[in-house]
Amino acid sequence: MPSFFALIPAAGFGSRMGDELPKQYLPLAGKPMIYHTLRTLCGSSRITRVFVVLAPGDEGWLRHDWSDFSGKLVVLECGGGTRAESVLNGLKAARGVSSIGDDDWVLVHDAARPCLAEAQLDKLLDELADDEVGGLLAVPVADTLKRSDTNNRVAHTESRENLWQAQTPQMFRYTLLVEALSMAGGVTMTDDAGAIEALGLHPRLVLSDTRNLKVTYPQDLALAELILRNP
Ligand SMILES: Nc1ccn([C@@H]2O[C@H](COP(=O)(O)OP(=O)(O)OP(=O)(O)O)[C@@H](O)[C@H]2O)c(=O)n1
Numbered sequence: 001m002p003s004f005f006a007l008i009p010a011a012g013f014g015s016r017m018g019d020e021l022p023k024q025y026l027p028l029a030g031k032p033m034i035y036h037t038l039r040t041l042c043g044s045s046r047i048t049r050v051f052v053v054l055a056p057g058d059e060g061w062l063r064h065d066w067s068d069f070s071g072k073l074v075v076l077e078c079g080g081g082t083r084a085e086s087v088l089n090g091l092k093a094a095r096g097v098s099s100i101g102d103d104d105w106v107l108v109h110d111a112a113r114p115c116l117a118e119a120q121l122d123k124l125l126d127e128l129a130d131d132e133v134g135g136l137l138a139v140p141v142a143d144t145l146k147r148s149d150t151n152n153r154v155a156h157t158e159s160r161e162n163l164w165q166a167q168t169p170q171m172f173r174y175t176l177l178v179e180a181l182s183m184a185g186g187v188t189m190t191d192d193a194g195a196i197e198a199l200g201l202h203p204r205l206v207l208s209d210t211r212n213l214k215v216t217y218p219q220d221l222a223l224a225e226l227i228l229r230n231p
């Protein structure tokens with residue numbers, strides 16, 4: 001039976017957040033943001049090990065106490081210039097320190113999605129454990145979509161039929177994901193599924209909800225705090 005591993009890319013700087021501190025360390029419900037992300041993944045008895053990928057020379061990590069996760073958490077200081085590079089570097093480094101089989105599952109989850117609920121995680125694992133390709137949590141687009149011209153005027157309305165917003169975790173077999181991200185080369189992939197799609201494969205979309213938001217802009221913090229305090 002394949003095992004489940006989690007890998008958390010946390011080497012970004014949060015430029016859209018506009019704070020001096022990388023956003024994964026911003027205070028949220030009494031803890032640094034990434035603490036909440038780690039709590040859900042490290043707290044799952046189905047996940048064997050959790051790898052966190054930091055930027056080389058990251059100074060924020062050592063300012064906090066991570067002993068709640070000892071035994072389960074492995075820190076890798078090998079982040080890259082993009083999320084995809086951080087994930088690929090992390091996958092390679094993880095195999096150097098842990099025994100991961102070719103067909104073991106890796107769940108890649110943004111440090112900046114601290115509100116992932118145990119139920120969402122379990123749903124993903126249940127629905128994909130026997131899948132040939134793997135997949136991701138996602139939500140159907142709820143708003144009407146406008147395509148703009150260069151002057152911020154509506155060029156036309158886009159159909160939202162069959163459109164989903166990709167979330168994380170995104171879950172693929174170890175070797176397939178390493179191959180996919182390696183082959184992506186210089187092409188910008190904002191998520192892991194994109195690299196798998198480039199191989200001609202079709203990841204499965206597992207219905208999630210908007211509480212698993214990504215904290216991207218300052219106003220997202222208040223929403224995340226509300227969700228965490230009212231699980
Ligand atoms: N070079 C990078 C860039 C991003 N990430 C991680 O990928 C996740 C999702 O990225 P995003 O929300 O875009 O984070 P940032 O890159 O930090 O934010 P921004 O794009 O606003 O700078 C985050 O957990 C982030 O730390 C990473 O590990 N390495």
Ligand SMILES: C[C@](O)(CO)[C@H](O)COP(=O)(O)O
Binds near residue numbers: 110192
């Ligand atoms: C992986 C992701 O969270 C899925 O929505 C997203 O693509 C992260 O990338 P971005 O840098 O915020 O575009």
